Amino acid sequence: MVSISFKRATLSDIDEYLDIEKSVADLKTYSPITTEEEAENEIKTNVVYFIKNEDLIIGSIAYELKSSEHAYFSGLVVRPEFQGQGIAKQAMKDLLAGELKDMKKIDLVTHPHNTPAVMLYLSLGFIIEGWKDNYFGDGEPRIVLALNR
Template identity: 35%
Template sequence: MSAHPLVPLSPPSEIGPFHIRPASEDDLPALVRLDTELFPDFAYPYFVLRQFLDLYQDRLLVLDDGSSLHGYALSALSADGRTSWILGLGVAERLRGRGLARRLMQETLRRLPADGVHEVWLTVEPANTAAITLYHSLGFTRQGARKDYFGPGHDRLLLALRH
């Protein structure tokens, strides 16, 4: 029997000293700090991350070493439940290149079929070649580009993973 196409190799939730787990309310201050570090121009305000936690707690995964958060992935379901959007993915700059973003994405994708998801969408900055390479390696394909997607001068590529 073949694996569900949205499920790359299932990673363990333990990655060396790191653990991938759903975020908790206690994580909010660290999550806000991390998001601001990762995306200074587009960081989610505290109140938005608070509401994401309330709405998507099982889909807001954090990379934790027991004392600090070092990354996160956030996905959300469409109204019909068949499509998911990746709303955020990031790993602290000092830890990049270790496969941690891949593991966060794999864990996110591993969880989605249980919700009936048949496709996953995301946007990425056209100049972010590392992220684009990661997404392509996970099976995402380019679906187009959107000029000014996040406002004037902030273009995005649209990628999707379907089965």
């Protein structure tokens, strides 16, 4: 298993953040942030972390606090060359057991054909709560998953 750590993203990190998002931009199952304006908004309104292995940034994870008891995971990306090593699972587990441990509800959306992501979320105790057509305006559906504690 790869050892990971987190670094909070700031507005000065927009180029790095966009680079990570664009590393998976050609996938039909992920709707990436592709403009500086979108990246700036994400960093300003959400908690965005870079996922690091030693000094190398290998992904990002982001969430929005909806209330004192509800968080929404708005993004999780692991660069393709680092996928399949348990990095996304470790990042989720670290946040769920750490700064999100007191949240009563945590939800997210993912593409129904993104099987690795769906399996990851189910393995962490998330349940499928619904289906949203054309969720990001990209013509693709998303499933809503939630962890209720």
